[in-house]
Amino acid sequence: xxxxxxxxxxxxxxxxxxxxxxxxxxxxxxxxxxxxxxxxxxxxxxxxxxxxxxxxxxxxxxxxxxxxxxxxxxxxxxxxxxxxxxxxxxxxxxxxxxxxxxxxxxxxxxxxxxxxxxxxxxxxxxxxxxxxxxxxxxxxxxxxxxxxxxxxxxxxxxxxxxxxxxxxxxxxxxxxxxxxxxxxxxxxxxxxxxxxxxxxxxxxxxxxxxxxxxxxxxxxxxxxxxxxxxxxxxxxxxxxxxxxxxxxxxxxxxxxxxxxxxxxxxxxxxxxxxxxxxxxx
Amino acid sequence: xxxxxxxxxxxxxxxxxxxxxxxxxxxxxxxxxxxxxxxxxxxxxxxxxxxxxxxxxxxxxxxxxxxxxxxxxxxxxxxxxxxxxxxxxxxxxxxxxxxxxxxxxxxxxxxxxxxxxxxxxx
Numbered sequence: 001x002x003x004x005x006x007x008x009x010x011x012x013x014x015x016x017x018x019x020x021x022x023x024x025x026x027x028x029x030x031x032x033x034x035x036x037x038x039x040x041x042x043x044x045x046x047x048x049x050x051x052x053x054x055x056x057x058x059x060x061x062x063x064x065x066x067x068x069x070x071x072x073x074x075x076x077x078x079x080x081x082x083x084x085x086x087x088x089x090x091x092x093x094x095x096x097x098x099x100x101x102x103x104x105x106x107x108x109x110x111x112x113x114x115x116x117x118x119x120x121x122x123x124x125x126x127x128x129x130x131x132x133x134x135x136x137x138x139x140x141x142x143x144x145x146x147x148x149x150x151x152x153x154x155x156x157x158x159x160x161x162x163x164x165x166x167x168x169x170x171x172x173x174x175x176x177x178x179x180x181x182x183x184x185x186x187x188x189x190x191x192x193x194x195x196x197x198x199x200x201x202x203x204x205x206x207x208x209x210x211x212x213x214x215x216x217x218x219x220x221x222x223x224x225x226x227x228x229x230x231x232x233x234x235x236x237x238x239x240x241x242x243x244x245x246x247x248x249x250x251x252x253x254x255x256x257x258x259x260x261x262x263x264x265x266x267x268x269x270x271x272x273x274x275x276x277x278x279x280x281x
Numbered sequence: 282x283x284x285x286x287x288x289x290x291x292x293x294x295x296x297x298x299x300x301x302x303x304x305x306x307x308x309x310x311x312x313x314x315x316x317x318x319x320x321x322x323x324x325x326x327x328x329x330x331x332x333x334x335x336x337x338x339x340x341x342x343x344x345x346x347x348x349x350x351x352x353x354x355x356x357x358x359x360x361x362x363x364x365x366x367x368x369x370x371x372x373x374x375x376x377x378x379x380x381x382x383x384x385x386x387x388x389x390x391x392x393x394x395x396x397x398x399x400x401x402x403x
């Protein structure tokens with residue numbers, strides 16, 4: 001079963017939930033895999049502290065121009081939807097960071113002057129800790145196209161295990177790449193107008209992706225109930241609330257798992273998993 | 282010689298658009314005939330690489346000089362690579378900018394003035 005943890009808004013606690021859920025389930029004997037797909041800002045490893053056993057560079061194809069064949073007609077720059085190519089007299093400039101590897105430029109080049117070469121965009125690191133099989137992707141600095149790295153990371157998914165995917169924040173391409181194909185998505189939100197606004201966007205995204213989902217309210221307090229009203233109106237289950245507690249924040253700020261130091265939370269996370277299984281059926 | 286000025290409107294009384302890549306459009310002014318045309322900027326809503334696309338537009342239209350407010354590193358690199366003179370930090374109406382250019386009062390820029398990679402502005 002693949003469970004992704006997404007949020008719409010950044011800083012709501014996706015990584016906290018993903019890592020503590022993984023830890024608690026592994027403690028209770030589940031065969032567990034955790035993939036940190038927030039490749040622009042991976043941080044689950046800070047809490048899991050795995051021994052890195054595998055490092056694998058990830059490449060994707062970008063155009064290579066044969067200047068002997070090129071007539072500088074500019075067709076490639078014209079068809080590039082992402083403006084990765086610039087052509088002037090006697091010169092073609094490529095911005096590999098902007099390339100989405102669609103292959104259109106090489107397909108439409110009238111001179112057949114374009115081939116494809118691998119461009120390194122990042123790295124996958126894998127290892128294990130607490131009985132969790134853990135892997136994360138790390139996009140190189142300056143690279144802006146994350147989905148190919150996420151796709152590669154998701155190739156590691158072992159369907160026989162409980163797979164937890166820590167998705168990036170927001171609702172853009174990297175999030176969709178991370179969440180699609182999940183059996184269930186847990187949306188983490190915070191009780192603020194910003195949390196609610198971005199939660200609504202994430203809900204719309206999941207409806208399009210046709211992934212079943214439920215809500216977890218992190219840093220829950222008894223002051224802001226707009227999320228409850230929204231979920232009630234939309235008929236979305238709220239399956240867990242983690243209160244705004246100083247102790248939890250302190251453990252987090254030291255880079256530790258709060259379910260490890262406050263073991264009563266392990267049962268709560270296992271119950272959360274049971275609710276997810278129940279909702280899936 | 283053709284001069285491209287990033288512009289908020291389609292005539293010489295328009296203000297210079299402070300952005301290059303995402304400006305409203307370009308006034309392409311011919312310094313020999315004093316005639317001009319207005320090019321809407323196709324790159325204004327580009328998801329990425331707006332500076333590169335805008336630069337492609339002015340180069341394809343034969344401009345040899347670009348006058349704008351601020352210019353990012355990608356646009357700067359392609360324009361400089363195409364041998365185009367870039368004048369940045371410019372404000373006022375397009376007409377006043379053309380007059381200042383002719384009078385030699387504008388400052389050429391040697392590097393991008395904004396965006397990642399621009400010196401002193403991260």
